[in-house]
Amino acid sequence: MNNSKLSMRVLHRYLGFFLAGIMAVYAISGIVLIFRDTDFLKSEHIEEVKIAPNVKNENLGKALDMRRYQFEKEEGDFIYFKNGDYNKKTGVAHLKSMELPYILDKMTHLHKASTDDPLYWLNIFFGVALLFFVISAFWMYLPKTKIFKAGLLYSLAGIVLTLILLFV
Incomplete structure (x- = not known):
């Protein structure tokens, strides 16, 4: 060789x-x-984030640093979006994500x-x-x-x- x-x-x-x-x-x-x-092998993770109060719907995705922000509805002080909600009065948002181990x-x-x-x-x-x-x-x-x-x-x-x- x-x-x-x-x-x-x-x-x-x-x-x-x-x-x-x-x-x-x-x-x-x-x-x-x-x-x-998909959600294969993932588990749900909920995070509470505090941002400025009274953020308008069109600016909410950017304020929450969400790439795929998708508005669903607005009711009273709450804005609901895909995988979360935002309280306009308090500035508190709940973000749901699915994460791998x-x-x-x-x-x-x-x-x-x-x-x-x-x-x-x-x-x-x-x-x-x-x-x-x-x-x-x-x-x-x-x-x-x-x-x-x-x-x-x-x-x-x-x-x-x-x-x-x-x-x-």
Whole structure:
């Protein structure tokens, strides 16, 4: 076995062992994120927030820092909105949210990290490592062997399936 093939196998093996934990986290959080628009595995959390009294309905979402504020009705001193209410007289709002258990919340936060979050460097490293796995897998077997040729067919099938799922 030539030196580059052996080096690629060794790097592939130990990088795989090193990343086993984070791959499990990404797999679990990816599955959980599929259900992010449902209440699957979530529990209800009610928070009481005090803001200025007499905030108008059209400004309430911004005052409560709610991205998806949705007005429902106004009755007397109360404004009712999706997942909460606001007392205009006292300035007290009750906000209901559905939250994942602590560990799953942390895992999904890692999965969704953006450039505003220091975790994004880990995401970049992980993405580059996965690309390395893709490339290094083709160094595992000699190009003339049946296993390598079968691997190419499976790779092509995976690419075709992915394209179908993306564009259909």
